Structures are given as structure tokens and as C-alpha cells.
Amino acid sequence: xxxxxxxxxxxxxxxxxxxxxxCSSQSGHNTVSWYQQALGQGPQFIFQYYREEENGRGNFPxxxxxxxxxxxxxxxxxxxxxxxxxxxxxCASSLGPLQETQYFGPGTRLLVL
Amino acid sequence: KxxxxxxxxxxxxxEGENLVLNCSFTDSAIYNLQWFRQDPGKGLTSLLLIQSSxxxxxxxxxxxxxxxxxxxxTLYIAASQPGDSATYLCxxxxxxxxxxxxxxxxxxxxxxx
Numbered sequence: 203x204x205x206x207x208x209x210x211x212x213x214x215x216x217x218x219x220x221x222x223x224x225c226s227s228q229s230g231h232n233t234v235s236w237y238q239q240a241l242g243q244g245p246q247f248i249f250q251y252y253r254e255e256e257n258g259r260g261n262f263p264x265x266x267x268x269x270x271x272x273x274x275x276x277x278x279x280x281x282x283x284x285x286x287x288x289x290x291x292x293c294a295s296s297l298g299p300l301q302e303t304q305y306f307g308p309g310t311r312l313l314v315l
Numbered sequence: 316k317x318x319x320x321x322x323x324x325x326x327x328x329x330e331g332e333n334l335v336l337n338c339s340f341t342d343s344a345i346y347n348l349q350w351f352r353q354d355p356g357k358g359l360t361s362l363l364l365i366q367s368s369x370x371x372x373x374x375x376x377x378x379x380x381x382x383x384x385x386x387x388x389t390l391y392i393a394a395s396q397p398g399d400s401a402t403y404l405c406x407x408x409x410x411x412x413x414x415x416x417x418x419x420x421x422x423x424x425x426x427x428x
Contacts, residue, residue, distance in 0.1 A: 206358075235414065244319070244404055244418030245359070258414045292358055299414045301346045301366075306359040 206295050206307035214313045215283050223278040223310045227295030233257075234276040235304060236268060239290040251276055252299040288314045317342045317409045321419035328395055329427050336390040336422045338405035343386050349416065350379050350390050351404045359404065363390070395426045 207226045215221050227234050233252045237245035247260035251270035265281040274295070280287055290311050294304035318341045328334055338348070347366045351359040363372045363379040365388070371380040378391040388405060402423045406416040 208358075233414075235416075237416075237418075242420070244406075244420045245416075247415035247417070250414045252414075260415060290356070294359075301408065303349065303361055303364050304416060305361060306351075308358040309356075311356065 206293060206305050208291075208293055208307040208310050210310060211308065212311045212313075214315065216315050217283055217285060219283050219314075220279065220281045221283060221312065223280075223291050223293075223312070225276045225278070225293035225295075225307060227274045227276070227293075228305050231295035231297055231305070232274050233296045233299045233302070234270055234274065235294045235296070236276070236278050237292045237294065238262075238287075239292060239309070241289070245292055248278065250299060257299050283314045285314050288312060317407060317412055317417045319405060319407060319417050319419040321403075321405060321422050323422060324420070325423040325425075327425040327427065330395060330397060332395050332426075334392050334395055334424075336392070336403050336405075336424070338388040338390070338419055340386045340388075340407050340417075342409055342411070343383050344410040345383065346408045346410055348379075348381055348388050348405060348407050350377075350388075351406065353402045353404060353421070355402075362403075392424075395424075397426050397428050399426050400424055 235250040236248040239245040249259040290309045296302040350362045365381040376393040402421040404421045406418040
């Protein structure tokens with residue numbers, strides 16, 4: 203069974219640019235959640251996708267957007283990057299949207315200069 | 316709004332010691348509480364998930380308890396080893412917060428040989 207994978211592992215961008223991060227969910231999982239973790243902080247919920255539809259969103263501006271594909275893999279897109287967007291971006295997959303263990307990927311480290 | 320607090324923020328112990336990590340949450344209307352381990356710069360590894368109807372869960376040297384009414388959970392690590400050194404995060408899935416996990420800021424544990 204393949205675990206959750208994310209790409210790329212590291213990324214450097216400059217302010218104002220756009221970035222796309224990718225996540226492949228664990229086999230059999232139809233739900234993907236995205237989290238942002240700033241250095242020294244706990245992860246903050248960005249949004250969740252369930253069967254290709256957004257199913258809940260945290261306190262993040264609209265320039266954070268996402269997609270989920272028919273194979274349940276997912277993308278996180280961030281437009282107009284700001285310095286404060288520098289963080290570890292984590293995705294997690296689960297068997298369903300509620301009351302299921304979330305299995306996390308290794309994360310993508312984004313640095314915005 | 317759910318808030319999760321973890322005490323202490325950092326802990327350094329000699330190898331072999333038994334230790335307790337604490338987690339508290341402000342809204343007791345939760346579906347479950349989950350403990351994670353995070354190695355530096357890495358993703359999260361799920362350790363234990365306790366459903367709201369359960370009092371405790373055990374896995375090897377780890378035991379997690381949940382007192383939902385008082386908004387508290389503890390993670391007990393028996394006979395600590397240097398390989399246990401990591402940041403431990405607790406997260407709750409709230410009944411009114413949809414599918415998101417709300418995390419504490421973590422306890423950074425160092426086990427010295």
C-alpha cells in the first residue's frame with residue numbers, strides 16, 4: 203500500500219509569484235485535507251476536498267485554492283505569494299471526510315523571498 | 316472557536332524515564348482526539364486516535380487518555396528512548412468545526428542517552 207506522497211519536497215519562489223503543490227492520496231482514500239505549518243507552530247487547516255468537491259475551508263484568503271482529481275489526488279494553488287506564505291505545506295488523506303484517521307504526507311517546504 | 320494547548324512546550328529527559336505530555340482543548344464537543352509525532356522538517360505520523368466515547372488507547376509503550384468533559388488528554392510514554400526524540404502534536408476533530416483538525420503547538424521532546 204502506497205502512503206501519501208507530495209511534490210515537490212522543497213520550493214523557492216519570490217513575492218507575487220504563483221505556486222502549485224501536489225498530493226497523491228493513500229490508496230482507497232477519497233478525502234484530502236491541506237494544512238499550513240509555520241515554523242514552530244502547529245498545522246493550520248486550509249481546506250478539505252471530498253470526492254472532488256471542497257468540503258470545508260479554514261481562515262485563508264481566496265488566493266489559496268485547490269482541486270481534487272477523479273483519482274483523488276489533489277493540488278494546492280497559491281497566487282500572489284507573500285513572505286508569510288513561507289511554511290511547510292502538509293496534505294493528509296483519509297477514508298472519508300469525518301471521524302477518520304488522517305494520514306499525512308512528508309510535506310512541501312515553501313520559501314518565499 | 317476551538318483552541319488546543321500543549322504543555323510543556325519543550326521537555327528534556329534522560330533515557331529510560333517515563334513521561335507525560337499534556338493537551339487541553341476549550342470545546343468539549345469533539346468527535347476524536349489524535350496524537351501525532353513529527354520529526355524535524357518532516358510530515359506527521361499518527362500515533363493514537365481516541366474516539367470521544369473512549370477513555371484511552373494504547374500502542375506499545377504509548378498510552379493516551381481522554382477526559383472529554385474536562386477538555387484534557389495525556390500521552391504517556393514509558394521507558395523513553397533517544398529515538399522518541401521528536402515534536403508531539405495533539406489535534407481534535409470538533410463536532411462543530413466540520414472536517415478540520417485543530418492542532419496544538421506541540422511539545423518538543425529530547426531524550427538524552
